[in-house]
Amino acid sequence: MPTEILMPALSPTMEEGTLAKWLVKEGDTVSSGDLLAEIETDKATMEFEAVDEGIVGKILIEEGSEGVKVNTPIAVLLEEGESADDIDSSTAPKQGDADSHAEPATPKAETSPAKGYGDDGGAAQQKSSGDGEAAASGSPAPKGRDGGRIFASPLARRIAADKGLDLSRIEGSGPNGRIVKADVENAKPGAQPAAEKAAEAPKGDAGKAPVAEPAAPGVQADAICKMYADREFEEVKLDGMRRTIAARLTEAKQTIPHFYLRRDIRLDALLKFRSQLNKQLESRGVKLSVNDFIIKASALALQAVPDANAVWAGDRVLKLKPSDVAVAVAIEGGLFTPVLRDAEARTLSSLSAQMKDLAKRARDKKLAPHEYQGGSFAISNLGMFGIDNFDAVINPPHGAILAVGAGVKKPVVNDAGEIEVATVMSVTLSVDHRVIDGALGAELLKQIAEALENPMMMLA
Numbered sequence: 001m002p003t004e005i006l007m008p009a010l011s012p013t014m015e016e017g018t019l020a021k022w023l024v025k026e027g028d029t030v031s032s033g034d035l036l037a038e039i040e041t042d043k044a045t046m047e048f049e050a051v052d053e054g055i056v057g058k059i060l061i062e063e064g065s066e067g068v069k070v071n072t073p074i075a076v077l078l079e080e081g082e083s084a085d086d087i088d089s090s091t092a093p094k095q096g097d098a099d100s101h102a103e104p105a106t107p108k109a110e111t112s113p114a115k116g117y118g119d120d121g122g123a124a125q126q127k128s129s130g131d132g133e134a135a136a137s138g139s140p141a142p143k144g145r146d147g148g149r150i151f152a153s154p155l156a157r158r159i160a161a162d163k164g165l166d167l168s169r170i171e172g173s174g175p176n177g178r179i180v181k182a183d184v185e186n187a188k189p190g191a192q193p194a195a196e197k198a199a200e201a202p203k204g205d206a207g208k209a210p211v212a213e214p215a216a217p218g219v220q221a222d223a224i225c226k227m228y229a230d231r232e233f234e235e236v237k238l239d240g241m242r243r244t245i246a247a248r249l250t251e252a253k254q255t256i257p258h259f260y261l262r263r264d265i266r267l268d269a270l271l272k273f274r275s276q277l278n279k280q281l282e283s284r285g286v287k288l289s290v291n292d293f294i295i296k297a298s299a300l301a302l303q304a305v306p307d308a309n310a311v312w313a314g315d316r317v318l319k320l321k322p323s324d325v326a327v328a329v330a331i332e333g334g335l336f337t338p339v340l341r342d343a344e345a346r347t348l349s350s351l352s353a354q355m356k357d358l359a360k361r362a363r364d365k366k367l368a369p370h371e372y373q374g375g376s377f378a379i380s381n382l383g384m385f386g387i388d389n390f391d392a393v394i395n396p397p398h399g400a401i402l403a404v405g406a407g408v409k410k411p412v413v414n415d416a417g418e419i420e421v422a423t424v425m426s427v428t429l430s431v432d433h434r435v436i437d438g439a440l441g442a443e444l445l446k447q448i449a450e451a452l453e454n455p456m457m458m459l460a
Contacts (some may be wrong), residue, residue: 009401023042033050034050160179256434261445274293296451302325394431427449
């Protein structure tokens with residue numbers, strides 16, 4: 001029976017993407033592991049591959065199509081002996097019909113980061129939502145007791161059939177309630193159906209007046225365009241990255257109670273120490289930047305103040321053990337925040353090499369999702385652009401972000417009460433008050449400043 005290939009979810013937050021390029025054409029024979037297409041998300045262009053073998057019977061979404069929703073059928077795969085005549089209207093839905101139970105092909109990052117990096121071992125291949133290891137199946141979707149379709153991955157259906165389990169009695173943990181492999185394996189015979197659970201749930205809110213949805217913010221785009229109708233302008237279409245940045249930063253400023261802590265940090269000792277280290281490391285081709293020291297100082301500070309090494313998780317706070325530090329990297333049209341994991345345990349030269357690699361691949365949009373997701377703390381450095389100081393917006397779910405300004409020569413009063421010239425860098429720590437209180441944030445910033453003003457401490 002023909003098998004639908006669905007638009008894969010290449011990251012936990014992906015809702016839609018651009019089908020940039022097909023790497024196969026109708027009539028091609030593909031095997032498990034063969035590359036099928038290139039998908040553009042808001043952050044990167046990634047390849048995804050087939051999980052089953054067959055013949056590409058029909059391509060449903062043309063390359064270059066934007067805004068293709070996750071789980072939308074994009075192609076149909078035929079088994080041996082089948083032909084295009086076997087594809088009927090129900091097997092080949094139109095774009096936007098994501099009401100399918102077929103399993104998407106497994107996406108794979110264009111790059112191949114080293115194994116062992118990130119939560120999934122750093123493998124370039126990324127699993128889409130649901131059971132990424134399951135082959136797509138064209139078997140009809142099972143029906144619930146009310147006659148409605150039950151959404152379950154092909155592998156979950158097969159395991160349920162082998163174990164004699166009723167899928168209508170299993171609650172799915174996958175996207176949109178889809179039943180996946182783990183749900184079936186953990187299910188107990190005779191489990192109470194999810195629908196019955198919902199019916200028995202307490203109705204404490206019954207009788208309350210419905211809460212009105214807030215009106216859409218802002219003025220409609222066409223109204224704004226009319227305002228400037230008599231002026232010459234160029235309309236710039238928003239790509240996925242720009243839309244995501246706008247949505248996340250709006251969410252951050254509307255929902256995160258920011259407060260700001262500012263401090264000047266003397267860099268003279270650090271600049272001298274850095275110069276000496278770079279001379280010694282020159283033969284190895286290593287050149288440390290001030291930003292490398294800031295990353296290391298932040299990582300050590302998070303260890304010294306473990307209560308600040310935390311993220312907001314909606315109804316709880318998660319305190320991290322390692323120091324996973326994100327660093328903002330400006331690229332054309334937006335920015336990435338690649339994450340340096342376990343930064344507290346890394347040498348300065350190791351952090352420097354990895355940061356250069358991540359920054360380069362960020363600008364080429366070649367980062368895999370696990371390389372720019374996660375972390376508890378971020379650094380945004382605009383000092384190289386001559387900015388003295390600024391306030392950065394927290395990147396949720398991080399607990400804080402450090403805004404770094406330029407190091408400039410200023411007159412300062414030394415411990416002896418004398419005026420001297422020093423190189424001073426202004427920093428601002430933006431803090432999520434739900435996660436970190438004022439005194440705790442102040443202690444974190446103090447630890448960062450002490451490490452930078454006494455750089456030998458970072459080698460201890």
